[in-house]
Amino acid sequence: MNIKRNQFGMGPDVSLFTLGTMRATGSTEQMYSVVKEACLTGINHIETAPAYGKAENLLGTAMRKLNSEGVRPEGGWVITSKILPGTTVNKGKRQLQEILTTLGISKIHNLAIHGLNLEEHLNWALNGEGSKLIKWAEQERLIGQVGFSSHGSFELIKEAIDSHRFRFCSLHLHLLDQERLPLAKRALEKHLGVMAISPADKGGHLHSPSKTLISDCSPISPLELAYRFLLSQGISTLTLGASDIKDFKIAKKLINSNNPLSKSEQNALEKLNQKSKERLGNTLCGQCRECLPCPNEIPIPEILRLRNLSIGMDLQSFTKERYNLIGRAGHWWEKNNANACQSCGDCLPRCPHHLNIPELLKETHCKLVNTPRRRLWG
Numbered sequence: 001m002n003i004k005r006n007q008f009g010m011g012p013d014v015s016l017f018t019l020g021t022m023r024a025t026g027s028t029e030q031m032y033s034v035v036k037e038a039c040l041t042g043i044n045h046i047e048t049a050p051a052y053g054k055a056e057n058l059l060g061t062a063m064r065k066l067n068s069e070g071v072r073p074e075g076g077w078v079i080t081s082k083i084l085p086g087t088t089v090n091k092g093k094r095q096l097q098e099i100l101t102t103l104g105i106s107k108i109h110n111l112a113i114h115g116l117n118l119e120e121h122l123n124w125a126l127n128g129e130g131s132k133l134i135k136w137a138e139q140e141r142l143i144g145q146v147g148f149s150s151h152g153s154f155e156l157i158k159e160a161i162d163s164h165r166f167r168f169c170s171l172h173l174h175l176l177d178q179e180r181l182p183l184a185k186r187a188l189e190k191h192l193g194v195m196a197i198s199p200a201d202k203g204g205h206l207h208s209p210s211k212t213l214i215s216d217c218s219p220i221s222p223l224e225l226a227y228r229f230l231l232s233q234g235i236s237t238l239t240l241g242a243s244d245i246k247d248f249k250i251a252k253k254l255i256n257s258n259n260p261l262s263k264s265e266q267n268a269l270e271k272l273n274q275k276s277k278e279r280l281g282n283t284l285c286g287q288c289r290e291c292l293p294c295p296n297e298i299p300i301p302e303i304l305r306l307r308n309l310s311i312g313m314d315l316q317s318f319t320k321e322r323y324n325l326i327g328r329a330g331h332w333w334e335k336n337n338a339n340a341c342q343s344c345g346d347c348l349p350r351c352p353h354h355l356n357i358p359e360l361l362k363e364t365h366c367k368l369v370n371t372p373r374r375r376l377w378g
């Protein structure tokens, strides 16, 4: 069977799925079996990072073993690794050399700036030490092309795409969170490769969906529908953070499926949206962002999106996990939760849906915040 490959910036073409290595770090055997299964699935692109603990070490060992057994994709593996922004040129040089040695390769096809989340990160890459580091790595032919991954604001990502410095980007693009889809389209129009980060886990814990979500998406599974939605939008490749060979089941089915949505897929999407709207009634947040800015810097649309998902689609574990990460993940996620609302009312006249925002925030907080555990001592 011919396996489809998508253009990925100026680098080698990549499969519709990319193996993410952060969940296969339990042992050499686990990484070996996951990488082998990726190859058998038709995947040729692996995404890794020094920040994923033992991942690069285990991956290097697995690739060497598989090479010796003649197991590798046609044209060889395409590797994406990452470095964190903010490092000095000398430290960055050492990190790059270490990645190459650990993986046992002479060139990283795609080097991503890992977590370009703040304006200072972008400055580092475009004008600071980062730009010198990238120039050096390109001159030494240690990297093929440079991209970035970002959890940052819409404006920051747009600026990064428009800088023309990057040839690919990894973004949070999800069926259940389509806020960044226009950015992905913008990047694709500029011929950047676009990788969707974690459509299964960060896309709503779709590996363990609620009964409600399963029923709303039927006859298609929520994860398959999410993958198909992204692929039909032209996203270059979707990350698959496998920890077991069972995790490749849907990717095997969809490895060549980036055609437009079928009638039955469109119907399933319509049903999903309709059911959610019915459950939320006139409290559905339309995600238009007109309510911002809040003087207390509350990310109103993000919090009400979690409410939409919790009530509209019964995504309990996911929405609680995301809500309770607020204020605890540095620049990787929001800082203030709904508890910071002072009911000043500034946002109210700006909401075209006439939502009672302070009330909805309060309700969301009570619903999603983790109750402090009872102390067992003193």
Ligand code: SF4
Residues within 6 Å of the ligand: 293, 294, 295, 296, 297, 298, 300, 340, 341, 342, 343, 344, 345, 346, 347, 348, 357, 358, 361
């Ligand atoms: S009512 Fe609450 S959410 Fe709205 S602007 Fe005031 S503090 Fe922010």
Ligand code: SF4
Residues within 6 Å of the ligand: 284, 285, 286, 287, 288, 289, 290, 291, 292, 300, 301, 304, 350, 351, 352, 353, 354, 355, 357
């Ligand atoms: S203005 Fe209203 S509908 Fe729009 S994001 Fe804010 S709360 Fe949601």
